[in-house]
Amino acid sequence: MPLTIDRIHSNECIIGIIGMGYVGFPLALTFVEAGFPVIGFDIDQKKVEAISKGESYFKHIPESRSREVFSKKLLSATSSYEEISKCDAVIICVPTPLDHHLEPDLQYIIQTAEAIAPYLAPNTLVSLESTTWPGTTEEVLLPLLEAKSQRRIGKDLYLCFSPEREDPGNKKYGTKTIPKLVGGVDEESLSLAVALYSKAVLHVVPVSTTRVAELAKLFENIFRSVNIALVNELKLICDPMNIDVFEVIRAAGTKPFGFMPFWPGPGLGGHCIPIDPFYLTWKAKEYGISTRFIELAGEINRSMPKYVVSKVQDCLNYYSKSLKGSRILILGLSYKSDIDDMRESPSLELIHLLEKKGAICDYHDPLVPEIGLSREYNDLAGRISQPLSSNYDCFLLATAHSSFSKDEIMSYAVPIVDTRNFLPKQRLVFTA
Structure with a gap:
């Protein structure tokens, strides 16, 4: 069934989140708390097992919250990408480290795109949350998804970039209360992404392009880096x-x-x-x-x-x-x-x-x-x-x-x- 704004509003869609780390795990909990069924994907079997038992593996996320989410029977976890075929929206939360030359290493984004593309159902929304250079979503992720899935973005796939803004241990702001930037590759992608994130996050901020969203996240942290260097x-x-x-x-x-x-x-x-x-x-x-x-x-x-x-x-x-x-x-x-x-x-x-x-x-x-x-x-x-x-x-x-x-x-x-x-x-x- 195609992903539509009406289906999002009625909580009828299944969300897949790839990477159950410091970004993906709290995001999964937040979407379940908003009433959505979520499938978490991770290559770390210990995390998969912990989620399947309703356990938290991060000290700043209380065990009580994990167990309460687990009791709703909406959260599952797996290491098999075949489950992607069940998802109406797929959110990618994988690391983007630097190599030894201080240059971007996108291997995890690329490997993830290649792994999930064959299983993407028609009209799936894909959202990238991993911090990266401006242009990655359209120049790297888009052609990979189209080539490997045999689908076309804007026709039977949707694509956006929405940077993670997690601050582990912050008692004032969490996933739900931190404003969410969203940029889409086209108007339909943007409208679906805004509708989806708005169900779980209190304030969603749409921007004109994925590049604006990508650069905004970099600028936020560059601002901090420069000022910390100054002090x-x-x-x-x-x-x-x-x-x-x-x-x-x-x-x-x-x-x-x-x-x-x-x-x-x-x-x-x-x-x-x-x-x-x-x-x-x-x-x-x-x-x-x-x-x-x-x-x-x-x-x-x-x-x-x-x-x-x-x-x-x-x-x-x-x-x-x-x-x-x-x-x-x-x-x-x-x-x-x-x-x-x-x-x-x-x-x-x-x-x-x-x-x-x-x-x-x-x-x-x-x-x-x-x-x-x-x-x-x-x-x-x-x-x-x-x-x-x-x-x-x-x-x-x-x-x-x-x-x-x-x-x-x-x-x-x-x-x-x-x-x-x-x-x-x-x-x-x-x-x-």
């Missing part, structure tokens, strides 16, 4: 001047207009800010444009872990210890506080850099009991979170979880390098 550079300036950069930012933040505070840290983490800007710098080269501002921000942010390592060395030197052979406990492995997301976490890079210099590194993170597999740091997989103890030469606080007890951390009388302005300024605390 990171400010931190480097404040250090030799013996000025507290956090006090400076708080002071500037008293201005009620024209200023937005950003905070320095040990480096960038998460899938978005460290990666997304380079999707635009790569595409800009096609037009002969050099994005020096964006690339400089990336260089500054990528250099921060090395700066932090130098501060660890300074801390140990103060106590007449060498970095080589010293035992370092990194506090916080996830890329930001109160979540278990390790994607692009600077803590992982800090372990690598410190161990290259001969340090012996452990980590302590109640939200990450064990390091799993990752694209860049598979050699760290299997390491276990260690308890706080006085058997270390230095604590390196990289992520400020709210569950961390300041008094307990200080009680071990171990020198601490604090990258998050988390601890009170005392004799043992070195800022970085």
Whole structure:
């Protein structure tokens, strides 16, 4: 039966979501809560099994929510793409990493398109949510789907781009309340996509083209990357001047207009800010444009872990210890506080850099009991979170979880390098 706006309004369509990660899983829960049957697709059998039992595998998504959704009997999961044939709408939420040359790697989008295309039923709506360079939907995804499905976009298939805006752990905004951008390759695709997302998301914002939606997502994260680089550079300036950069930012933040505070840290983490800007710098080269501002921000942010390592060395030197052979406990492995997301976490890079210099590194993170597999740091997989103890030469606080007890951390009388302005300024605390 063709997908129509009337069928969407009456919740008669089945939604397939490919990729049950930090984007796809909460999106699936949100659509089920709106009354739609959803089939989740993932190559990770552990996620498929967890969904089939009504379990949450993310700490920031309560088990109670997963079980309540499971009780509606509208959510199923599979690793077989044959189930795509049952879907009226297919939403693609797969990773878009960078390769070792900081260039876009679209292999997961391409592999997904090739895998699902033979099973797409007539008049299916396909929506891409993966962050990518402007033009991907029309230049890469569209021809792939048409070639592999033997169908035509605008005739018996519909296509749109609607960038994910997930912020794991954000207690104020979630999938339902974050405004949703949507751009279609034609008017029918746009109208169907707006109707579909409007059933689950409170505010849907249509834009004129898929390219506008693609670039808007990149710009959002480039804005953050550039401003974080600015405060990171400010931190480097404040250090030799013996000025507290956090006090400076708080002071500037008293201005009620024209200023937005950003905070320095040990480096960038998460899938978005460290990666997304380079999707635009790569595409800009096609037009002969050099994005020096964006690339400089990336260089500054990528250099921060090395700066932090130098501060660890300074801390140990103060106590007449060498970095080589010293035992370092990194506090916080996830890329930001109160979540278990390790994607692009600077803590992982800090372990690598410190161990290259001969340090012996452990980590302590109640939200990450064990390091799993990752694209860049598979050699760290299997390491276990260690308890706080006085058997270390230095604590390196990289992520400020709210569950961390300041008094307990200080009680071990171990020198601490604090990258998050988390601890009170005392004799043992070195800022970085």
